[in-house]
């Protein structure tokens with residue numbers, strides 16, 4: 001492990017019942033990086049995140065966080081160790097307000113009353129709209145506001161790593177840009193983010209490094225710039241036309 005390596009995933013495999021989905025995945029994420037996990041529908045991206053955060057038990061392989069082997073830990077223990085997973089679809093409580101969701105983010109945090117005010121202010125600084133809607137119920141928020149609340153709730157714990165699953169889903173392009181801009185600001189604060197996205201181009205434009213998943217395996221990995229320039233990936237995921245050169249190789 002190098003000094004700056006925060007997450008090390010080695011030979012990780014998992015699935016549902018007897019059905020294997022994630023197959024021997026390896027990668028590392030450094031402190032302060034945005035690491036994109038991209039790929040098509042059903043490639044296994046969400047399953048990979050769930051295996052890292054303890055929602056699913058791996059069938060083999062390991063996950064290390066800051067050198068500690070967290071493989072097979074319960075989700076609660078993983079969260080307490082500083083890794084928070086924001087699932088696809090936000091998963092908010094319709095009958096709770098913005099303020100209540102933020103408070104809930106402090107569940108199990110030592111001295112939560114002592115830190116609540118300062119942490120809420122930090123979240124509102126990132127998402128001013130939440131400050132204006134503290135007493136609104138989650139169900140009346142727009143999709144973008146709900147995504148901001150889901151991220152804000154996770155940030156109340158001051159995690160070391162955020163796993164962010166498809167934050168763009170169901171959002172208008174201008175709102176997606178706003179959410180991605182916040183992820184960019186989090187990087188400036190040295191937060192580490194693993195970002196799962198189907199919007200491959202936008203995710204790679206934001207990320208430092210990443211990997212492409214296909215059929216549960218790593219199809220390609222490297223710097224986000226390298227991945228975005230890879231001719232085969234551009235054709236498969238970025239809507240580029242197949243060039244004459246590529247056609248002649250097939």
Ligand SMILES: Nc1ncnc2c1ncn2[C@@H]1O[C@H](COP(=O)(O)OP(=O)(O)OP(=O)(O)O)[C@@H](O)[C@H]1O
Pocket residue numbers: 016021039040041042043044045046047048198
């Ligand atoms: N709870 C589940 N039980 C059984 N199979 C599942 C379950 N969740 C996902 N799968 C299957 O696992 C495979 C990978 O799904 P996963 O959601 O991890 O892919 P993904 O890359 O995140 O795709 P998407 O972008 O569409 O969410 C798919 O074939 C899916 O049908």
